[in-house]
Amino acid sequence: MLGNKMQALLDTAKHYPSIPVAVVDAGESHILQGIIEAEQAGLVEPILIGQPDRIHNVANKLGIDLANKEIIPANSDIEASEIGIDLIKKNKACALAKGWLHTDTLMHAVLKGLHITQRISHVFIAELPSYPKLLFITDAAINIQPDLATKAVIIQNAVNLARLMGIDRPKVAVLSSVEVVKPAIQSTIDAACLSVMAKRGQIQHAIVDGPLAFDNAISLEAAQIKEINSAVAGDVDILLAPDIDAANILAKELEYLAKATMAGIVVGAQVPIMLSSRSDPAEARLLSAALAVLMHYQWDKISI
Numbered sequence: 001m002l003g004n005k006m007q008a009l010l011d012t013a014k015h016y017p018s019i020p021v022a023v024v025d026a027g028e029s030h031i032l033q034g035i036i037e038a039e040q041a042g043l044v045e046p047i048l049i050g051q052p053d054r055i056h057n058v059a060n061k062l063g064i065d066l067a068n069k070e071i072i073p074a075n076s077d078i079e080a081s082e083i084g085i086d087l088i089k090k091n092k093a094c095a096l097a098k099g100w101l102h103t104d105t106l107m108h109a110v111l112k113g114l115h116i117t118q119r120i121s122h123v124f125i126a127e128l129p130s131y132p133k134l135l136f137i138t139d140a141a142i143n144i145q146p147d148l149a150t151k152a153v154i155i156q157n158a159v160n161l162a163r164l165m166g167i168d169r170p171k172v173a174v175l176s177s178v179e180v181v182k183p184a185i186q187s188t189i190d191a192a193c194l195s196v197m198a199k200r201g202q203i204q205h206a207i208v209d210g211p212l213a214f215d216n217a218i219s220l221e222a223a224q225i226k227e228i229n230s231a232v233a234g235d236v237d238i239l240l241a242p243d244i245d246a247a248n249i250l251a252k253e254l255e256y257l258a259k260a261t262m263a264g265i266v267v268g269a270q271v272p273i274m275l276s277s278r279s280d281p282a283e284a285r286l287l288s289a290a291l292a293v294l295m296h297y298q299w300d301k302i303s304i
Contacts, residue, residue, distance in 0.1 A: 003127045005134050006261050006287055009165065013043055013290035016297045020045045020092060021274075021289065022084040024106055025077055025099035027054035029062060034276075034285025035097060036064055043289045047072065047093055049080045050100075077101040081109035088114060088271055095292040097274040097285070103141055110269055119143075119153040120268035122275055123161050124251045125291070126260040131218070135254075136162055136170070136238040140247035141275055142266065148190050151240060152203055155194065157267040158238045159206040160302055164294055170237035172198070173217035174210025175246070179228055181211065187242035194240075207231055210240075214250070252277075263287035265295065272296060 002010065023035050026048040032055065038044045048055055048071045059066045074080035080101065087093040098106050110120075122141035125134055138158045143150055155172055162170040174191035181188045191210030198208035209232040215222040220234025241247030254260040262284050266273035272292035276284050 002283065002287075003129070003261055006127045006263070009125075009263070009287060009294075010041065010290045013293040014041060016293050018042055018045050019094040019293055019296050020047060020087075021095045021097050021292065022047050022087045022093040023049060023097045023099050024084040025050045025074070025080045025101040026071075027051055027058055028100035029058050030280065030282055031097075031099045031285065032058050032064065033062055034280075034282035035289070036062075037282055037286045038289035041286065041289075043286075043293050044095075046070075046097075047087060049074050049083050051075070077105045078109070081106050082113070085109050085113035093271075094296050095272040095274065095289075097289070097292075098276060103275060106273075106275075107142065110273065114270040116269055118157075118268045119150060120266055121154040121157045122264060122266050123158045124247075124262055124264045125161075125165075125287075126251070126254050126262050128254060128258050128260045130258060133237065134165070135236070135260075137247055137251045137254075138238065138240055140241070140244060140251045141264070142244075144244045146243070148193055151190055151194060152197055153268075155198075155203050155206065155208065155238070155240055158240070159203070160299075161265070161267055161291075161295075162237055163205060163302055164298055167237055168205070170206050171232040171235055172203075172206050172208040172210075172238040172240060173212045173232050173236040174208060174240045175214060175217060176211035176242060177213060179211055179213050179216050179226060185211075187211065190242070206238075209233070214239075261287070263291055265291045267295075 021044040027050045035046045121139040124137040176187040188211040209230045217236045223233035272295040274288040
């Protein structure tokens with residue numbers, strides 16, 4: 001059962017017409033179930049790419065009727081990715097969904113074949129029973145060891161997504177292992193620079209503070225005990241991790257230990273890309289589809 005905030009995301013997306021989505025390598029149960037649930041919710045019109053026998057076998061086990069579904073054969077992950085990109089180029093699909101393949105295979109095809117509007121990044125959105133609002137976590141899937149300039153773009157991408165969801169001026173915590181600037185820890189230097197950049201308008205529509213350790217970002221009490229004066233502490237919307245390892249571990253810890261409901265999306269490409277983990281439950285794919293719908297119809301209306 002979805003929480004109130006994720007249910008609101010889903011309900012909002014349902015107000016828009018469904019969009020055609022190319023599902024790259026669709027022959028796996030969580031993937032197929034999630035995309036069919038998204039179709040039944042009126043969000044997407046799936047185009048299934050992969051090995052037809054495998055897709056049908058999975059569908060039969062799940063009791064899913066594929067009689068009216070478009071299935072495009074592909075004999076490899078690379079071929080499936082290229083077919084998905086071609087569907088986007090021909091305007092036959094408005095979004096991509098990662099199926100049972102590795103992220104780097106799909107993203108290599110994306111970078112090679114699609115128009116990239118800016119530096120792309122990935123954003124997880126998490127709803128937790130222990131936190132009063134949605135948390136945006138970035139970047140857990142694309143940028144491995146981002147430098148300062150890349151981190152600024154990653155923040156802006158996440159801010160834009162948060163604004164799409166009605167948060168006018170999101171609060172961003174730039175995470176590190178400590179809450180003071182230490183020259184030996186590069187993430188603390190980057191955090192301090194990003195805070196100044198936001199104050200000077202180089203990152204727009206956001207309040208950015210850092211460096212902050214995770215406890216200081218998420219808990220006002222922890223920040224007060226450490227005598228940290230921060231407009232972000234305890235009220236954070238976006239968590240910027242120092243690198244992909246930290247972000248990925250954080251997101252999965254929240255999902256598996258803190259019972260977070262997650263959705264993920266790639267921002268900055270020509271179209272929304274649902275980049276769920278291969279082990280994610282069907283509801284994560286459903287919610288990612290809702291994000292893709294909102295991005296498709298509303299992204300251009302965000303005033304950057």
